[in-house]
Amino acid sequence: MTANQEGAARGGRRSAYNFAYLDEQSKRMIRRCILKAMAVPGFQVPFGSREMPLAYGWGTGGIQLTASIIGPDDRLKVIDQGADDATNAVSIRRFFKKVTGVETTEQTSAATIIQTRHRVPETALEERQILIYQVPSPEPLKRLEPREAETRKMHAYGEYGLMSVQLYEDISRFGHIATTNSYPVMTNERYLMSPSPIPKFDNPKLGKNPAIQLFGAGREKRIYAVPPYTQVRSLDFDDHPFKVQRWTQSCSLCGATESYLDEILMDDKGQRMFVCSDTDYCATRKESQQASSNDGTSGSPAHPSREAEKGPNS
Amino acid sequence: MSAMETAGIEPGFRDPVFDSQHTFRCILDAFGYVGRAQVLSRANTRIGPLDPATIAVCLTLTDFETPIWLDPVADSKPVRDFLAFHCGVTVTSAEASSFAIVGNPASMPRLDQFALGTDLEPQCSTTLVIQVPAFDGGPLVRLRGPGIQSDISLAIPSLPSWFWEDWQANHELYPIGVDVLFTCGSSVLALPRSVSVEV
């Protein structure tokens, strides 16, 4: 046993939890489903979702995935809309700290497991890192076909014509594809997949990523995966190619022009600023700028908290 | 099982919780980085003809919910007793199995003899655990697909002559089909159904 394991085992006994909360039988069942999901990228594998001490809507699908894979030597990062300090992220991180004793981190590059809601980190991931998405609504066809038995058949036989019709109706109504979040993708040219409610800005990061990407939907009891180096294509049309969001502004804190920006209301007079949604990315850039400018003054603004805006999933 | 019957059964993992977690992560890496061998450093028990990696995979993934098939080499009293005691598995036919343990690949059944799943439930297929004497030295094949950056070559020896032809037929049924975990000593190497082969 490593020192970490002994600490974790002691912590587990003290708090009267199983290591990582789930019992071994549940972990085994979820682990088997993860491997099936890896073997059939984008296919939603049904699993026996367990009761967790957090309510549905707080990422119980992602939590069960993390609980089934995490070990004493992992370093866990949890983000909500890119921020480590949002309420949802803080409570999940605290939960795992308590039931595993593992080290946590805010640094994307230092994490072995990253659990996320709504964002893919800006910092490129590496091999053997695992990105776990909390998915509130795994079915990309739900808006078009509410009956689950029917959507399962559509996936089984690759009948995705309706989805194209839907996107094309967008184009004829708005002149462009209006969907900006959960923008549907085709995974490994076989399964239509909802990339959880990430902004379409993040869609290009899903494909050919060196990291393992796992998706967990607790309420809907589905697990799916995008293995490393898998082809993931955002749906589009020849005359309306897929495009990501771009901002005319740059980040007010770090000056980034390539990152996903949140608009923050500064005061009640309507003053606004744009800042990186990914707090670790922004802080790391600011630190390296300060180090290189060597000025040492502490006058730069802190990242504004966006706690209030980050409630549970609907 | 009575106390007398369990007396001769070898121990499983030293620490079931942490060793199965660690082993699972190696298996997950094997499925994520296809064609690259992963060392199961917690694999420590050899039972009859079965290597530590083969046993560690069973300890990590199988239980009373996963009926297994044993080939004639694997199917021995020590193996049955060990798996019944530590995993609680029941032994079944190839076509009804969740996992199939192949101790002698040369005489294994054709791949379509196992559970293949269906269009609606492609997950209901057999995972074959095929124990081989080495991961190199055999005929060279080239793999492509998810988990592989561009392509990777593999030269697993001791497989039946029809194996890669069957594998390509298995891949053409995608998303239906079996998945394979090759085991050797303390190492594993995965071959998920999404991967195509060029001989």
Ligand SMILES: [Zn+2]
């Ligand atoms: Zn920034």
